[in-house]
Amino acid sequence: MSTAPSCISTGRLPAPEQVRTLVGEAHARFRSHTRGKNADYIPALAAVPSELFGVCLVGTSGSRHEAGDTDYAFTIQSISKPFVFALICQAIGEDEARRRLGVNSTGLPFNSVIAVERAGDGLTNPMVNAGAIATTSLAPGASADAKWRFIQDGLSRFAGRALPVDDEVYRSEAAANQRNAGIANLL
Incomplete structure (x- = not known):
């Protein structure tokens, strides 16, 4: 409890x-x-x-x-962090999520690599990039596709409609995500 x-x-x-x-x-x-x-x-x-x-x-x-301008479709980007954290808390329990992820303030920019190195216990905060990457890794599923479906379905339930992936933004981010890839490797 x-x-x-x-x-x-x-x-x-x-x-x-x-x-x-x-x-x-x-x-x-x-x-x-x-x-x-x-x-x-x-x-x-x-x-x-x-x-x-x-x-x-x-x-x-x-x-x-x-x-x-509420009719303009936009990508949710970091707005997804608290929602994905909520999905993981629901899936594995709040106490287990806190134990495995931490919820400490880093005092550093949201995309800091230093935050990972400073956290000797590997814990960070689900609201910064390193913590969000760690949070995503806890999604239920035996494959990356299954984990993605869990997250996309959950975010869609929060939104009350099916949320599409913006392929142009996805490709653009994938080509420029060296910092997050580096954070993932450190984790």
């Missing part, structure tokens, strides 16, 4: 009008922030129009509240 605090939501959002208002306010407040930049080390992502910005909140009942 886990001694960790419960991570279960009530599943209840405030009244629909209030949620619509809050989503609209969040969009209005942050749409002018342009300090970020597209990932230029992934050519397919560098080509995405950087002015796109949308906010969408979907309740557990399927209610949808959105503002801005």
Whole structure:
């Protein structure tokens, strides 16, 4: 039995009008922030129009509240990390996932190789690249394809629809993923 605090939501959002208002306010407040930049080390992502910005909140009942560019399909990238971690916690248990992965802050950039070397026990954090790679390795399945199906099916359930793979982005990332390949080799 886990001694960790419960991570279960009530599943209840405030009244629909209030949620619509809050989503609209969040969009209005942050749409002018342009300090970020597209990932230029992934050519397919560098080509995405950087002015796109949308906010969408979907309740557990399927209610949808959105503002801005919410019809533009985008790749989920690192947004997948907490969801994959949740799938692994569900598959092997939260305590076992924490024991095998750790949840410690690295204090380093999300894609740091140094974090792997500093963690003498091999534990890192599922929310940084090294930890996400380790998390993915714990997916049930006898083959890479079976592990991938487990993750893609789980992410699709979270989304409430089948999530496709963007082949152009996949190829672009695969050609430029030397850092993550290096992290995987260190693990």
